[in-house]
Amino acid sequence: MSMTNKSSIQSCAEFGSSVLLDINDGDRMTFARLHSTSTLKIGNTKCTLEALVGQPFGAVFEMQSERNSSKLVRMPNVSDVNGRNEKRQQIETDQDSEDVKDRDNRALVDDNKAQTLSSDDIDRMKRDGASGKEIIDALVANSASFETKTAFSQEKYMKKKQKKYAPRVLLRRPSARSICEAYFVKDPRKIGFCRMDTLALMMSLANVGPNSDILVLESLGGLITAAVTERLGGHGSICSTYYTTKRPPIDMVRLLNLDDATALSVLRAPLEKLVAARQSALRSKDQNGVGVAEREALAQALSTLEEPKNSTIGQNATDAVVNDSPSMAVEALSTETPVTESMDVDKETTNIISPAQNTTDGVVEDSQIKDMEAPSTEMSVKQNMDLDQKTSHSLPAEDREEDACELGDKEANPTAVGEGKASKGPRPGNEATSADIFKWANQGFSSLLVAAPELDAWTVVKQLIPLLSSSSPFVIYSPYQQPLAECMFQLQKNNMAIALQLTEPWCREYQVLPLRSHPHMQMSATGGFTLSGIRITNCV
Amino acid sequence: MIWPLLEDTIRKGDKLIQDGDLLIVYESHKQMKAVTVSKGGEFQNRYGLFAHNDWIGKPFGSKVTGKKGGFVHLLAPSPQLWTLVLTHRTQILYIMDISFVLAYLEVRPGCVVMESGTGSGSLTTALARAAAPTGHIYSFDFHEQRAEAARKDFERIGLSNFITVTVRDTQGEGFPEEFANEVDAVFLDLPQPWLVIPSVAKSLRADSPVCSFSPCMEQVQRTCEALTTTEFRDLRTFEVLVRTYETHEEYFGTDIGLDIVNNEIEDATLHTPGSSPPHKRLCPTEMKTTSAEEKTTSNKSEVSGKDNWMKKGPKKGRGRGEQPQGSKCSIVARPEAEAKGHTGYLTFARRAV
Numbered sequence A: 001m002s003m004t005n006k007s008s009i010q011s012c013a014e015f016g017s018s019v020l021l022d023i024n025d026g027d028r029m030t031f032a033r034l035h036s037t038s039t040l041k042i043g044n045t046k047c048t049l050e051a052l053v054g055q056p057f058g059a060v061f062e063m064q065s066e067r068n069s070s071k072l073v074r075m076p077n078v079s080d081v082n083g084r085n086e087k088r089q090q091i092e093t094d095q096d097s098e099d100v101k102d103r104d105n106r107a108l109v110d111d112n113k114a115q116t117l118s119s120d121d122i123d124r125m126k127r128d129g130a131s132g133k134e135i136i137d138a139l140v141a142n143s144a145s146f147e148t149k150t151a152f153s154q155e156k157y158m159k160k161k162q163k164k165y166a167p168r169v170l171l172r173r174p175s176a177r178s179i180c181e182a183y184f185v186k187d188p189r190k191i192g193f194c195r196m197d198t199l200a201l202m203m204s205l206a207n208v209g210p211n212s213d214i215l216v217l218e219s220l221g222g223l224i225t226a227a228v229t230e231r232l233g234g235h236g237s238i239c240s241t242y243y244t245t246k247r248p249p250i251d252m253v254r255l256l257n258l259d260d261a262t263a264l265s266v267l268r269a270p271l272e273k274l275v276a277a278r279q280s281a282l283r284s285k286d287q288n289g290v291g292v293a294e295r296e297a298l299a300q301a302l303s304t305l306e307e308p309k310n311s312t313i314g315q316n317a318t319d320a321v322v323n324d325s326p327s328m329a330v331e332a333l334s335t336e337t338p339v340t341e342s343m344d345v346d347k348e349t350t351n352i353i354s355p356a357q358n359t360t361d362g363v364v365e366d367s368q369i370k371d372m373e374a375p376s377t378e379m380s381v382k383q384n385m386d387l388d389q390k391t392s393h394s395l396p397a398e399d400r401e402e403d404a405c406e407l408g409d410k411e412a413n414p415t416a417v418g419e420g421k422a423s424k425g426p427r428p429g430n431e432a433t434s435a436d437i438f439k440w441a442n443q444g445f446s447s448l449l450v451a452a453p454e455l456d457a458w459t460v461v462k463q464l465i466p467l468l469s470s471s472s473p474f475v476i477y478s479p480y481q482q483p484l485a486e487c488m489f490q491l492q493k494n495n496m497a498i499a500l501q502l503t504e505p506w507c508r509e510y511q512v513l514p515l516r517s518h519p520h521m522q523m524s525a526t527g528g529f530t531l532s533g534i535r536i537t538n539c540v
Numbered sequence B: 001m002i003w004p005l006l007e008d009t010i011r012k013g014d015k016l017i018q019d020g021d022l023l024i025v026y027e028s029h030k031q032m033k034a035v036t037v038s039k040g041g042e043f044q045n046r047y048g049l050f051a052h053n054d055w056i057g058k059p060f061g062s063k064v065t066g067k068k069g070g071f072v073h074l075l076a077p078s079p080q081l082w083t084l085v086l087t088h089r090t091q092i093l094y095i096m097d098i099s100f101v102l103a104y105l106e107v108r109p110g111c112v113v114m115e116s117g118t119g120s121g122s123l124t125t126a127l128a129r130a131a132a133p134t135g136h137i138y139s140f141d142f143h144e145q146r147a148e149a150a151r152k153d154f155e156r157i158g159l160s161n162f163i164t165v166t167v168r169d170t171q172g173e174g175f176p177e178e179f180a181n182e183v184d185a186v187f188l189d190l191p192q193p194w195l196v197i198p199s200v201a202k203s204l205r206a207d208s209p210v211c212s213f214s215p216c217m218e219q220v221q222r223t224c225e226a227l228t229t230t231e232f233r234d235l236r237t238f239e240v241l242v243r244t245y246e247t248h249e250e251y252f253g254t255d256i257g258l259d260i261v262n263n264e265i266e267d268a269t270l271h272t273p274g275s276s277p278p279h280k281r282l283c284p285t286e287m288k289t290t291s292a293e294e295k296t297t298s299n300k301s302e303v304s305g306k307d308n309w310m311k312k313g314p315k316k317g318r319g320r321g322e323q324p325q326g327s328k329c330s331i332v333a334r335p336e337a338e339a340k341g342h343t344g345y346l347t348f349a350r351r352a353v
């Protein structure tokens, strides 16, 4: 068997990487972006994250304070120091509780009276620049009752002191699952109370996978879009649609470290445009039948539209300007097309698109659906330019503020401060080009995911299901059961879908220890509900 | 071949059924069958005979009628549907466990994943779909016939390019040496997974995850011991299940034979339609009278608010009979009576750096 596959997974944190910091064995989870100025604060101690640059994900660091400065120091081997391996240590200590070598210099006391070291002593040690380990050692050495403790409580005490005087930071690569889990603990409202198992189930129910075109309508801060993006890995396209003038943020996508192709596969488009384009495309098909010749012609048109992907291209290839200098490109674009309010454009589009006359409909539509312009901004430019220079990908002006907020740093973790942004590479979430919209309108999306608890599920689904190609699955998430039940009922009655299933996932974690295995005492009682189904043809 | 989404990146409208395509014939959630379309072929079920020729050229998702008048839907295959129709040669993993495994193992395009045993290939299919088009699944089972049957299945569903099935006693021999440090994720569904852990540790890249699925806690226990004494950290064990609901209209009686009306307690009112939170719109509404003239004519009519319901009266003719006098109607969801109470425990760990 040849192992020629090059894994695309990033193994080390780089300058500018988004990282998940697991502090003291999951006591706290925090997102950060690695910049020279990023810092982390644990208790009263603050240190920079510089030490993490170039380190492998999975590495463990200890925050060591010496003479008023603290730094993160890489621990040699994880297997001994990681807290979730508490289990391991417990197993060993249980088995060898009489084994003296297991005790010697690691034992500690949790009885104040037995401890001859006072807190003043400890403060003085700190001022003198003692490391966390030295303090812990001193605590051990000055303890009287330590030897009488069971191995188990020795261990527990050590752990407690270690967390306090030498906190551990585990460097993790953020994934959709870990983002979901971290938010579910920290700020579940932000992700609509969607638990990681529910998120995982949604990916299956909606058949999310490479080479598909996926429509997402969400108000969970980008969680769903992030999960879909991760699964597509740059193969296929994601359309994160919106119905508001201001695009709701999908910043969680940026907590993933996406390569350029993957970042560019995440597009945004107003719902109105998608619906208008789809209606137009379907009408054109109705009038012309769905003959093979017709399809070939469409395909031809599509492939011409498709080609410009990944480079900046004008009407013809010779006009192409490789977009290495984003701000310049934007300036050029901005001067060509007047600034338009996005909603106006949308309304106009909806009204203008009339029943298609012929196969050129797509082209007509193309010029009608114009992306709105915005003042130039470096961040808003993508390299993936469309066929028409007049159509820019710049964000509507109000987006820039929204996008400027570093969700990971500011919200998930107020103490880890990321300054500036990772400026390298394209950002996910550019506006879809007319070509993209044209393509989606013609072939339909291959999956639909809705997670907008603030909207009436049936109202949304009724409008969005026609955007799917026939036989494509959809899934709707809600923290509430009732709206999904009503939506399911309507879908059934209106024969719009089959394989309808209203599902509630259940997830329980276990402690596994010899003779002490049992479910965790605390569990999440709900992770939300999903309604899934498969769109069927309506030509009955 | 069959998996439309792995095939043509640009489809032209709905995907049309062609000779040689694999599709899922859907009668109901409990009645589905995988069929490979062939010119002149036939499909027979309780609705009678269906000619494949009538299917060819229709879009996937079409409804087709049998000779006896019943109908089925013709669906494009997906890993989820495949799991529901595949031939069981062993116990298999179902959608909830599969989903959790894919998410936790972070399987994505480009991943190299190792698995043992192959079993009926239910999980393998999902892994392959997730790792395609640039990744690969190496699946090992010591049962020759099962391995062969799985290969045939993978061929049939068009995923064989992404899966290599090898006959090997992984509990006895471990995974092959050439995988050392090359693997992004490992999945074990074996009777004694702990025997394989040292070899898993060798195969995995640093910080990469392993998952072991076992029905019994004793197996989990031993696996965790093996993991903790090998180079693993972040041990976590989960159990995931689903509860499914059926929904229908239900009439709730409001007449309990009392003439005296308690006017003291007024019903709390919901917000008026204009300001109501949208999902409350269909909330139960008391129906005072019913009469034949008030029958709504269309099943498709959309219920858009309380007023609407009051004017038009309850929806009827939905096969559930007339709305009883003195009742109110609600859409209800009830958990389906039968559910899986346990499938297995999923234990995850990551190889230490």
Ligand SMILES: C[S@@+](CC[C@H](N)C(=O)[O-])C[C@H]1O[C@@H](n2cnc3c(N)ncnc32)[C@H](O)[C@@H]1O
Residues within 6 Å of the ligand: B090, B091, B092, B093, B116, B117, B118, B119, B120, B121, B122, B123, B124, B140, B141, B142, B143, B146, B168, B169, B170, B171, B172, B189, B190, B191
């Ligand atoms: C429960 S099945 C796996 C089902 C699979 N996960 C699925 O979803 O279809 C377990 C498989 O492990 C295989 N197996 C058992 N012991 C094995 C061993 N020592 N080496 C390799 N395979 C083994 C069996 O032949 C069986 O096919």
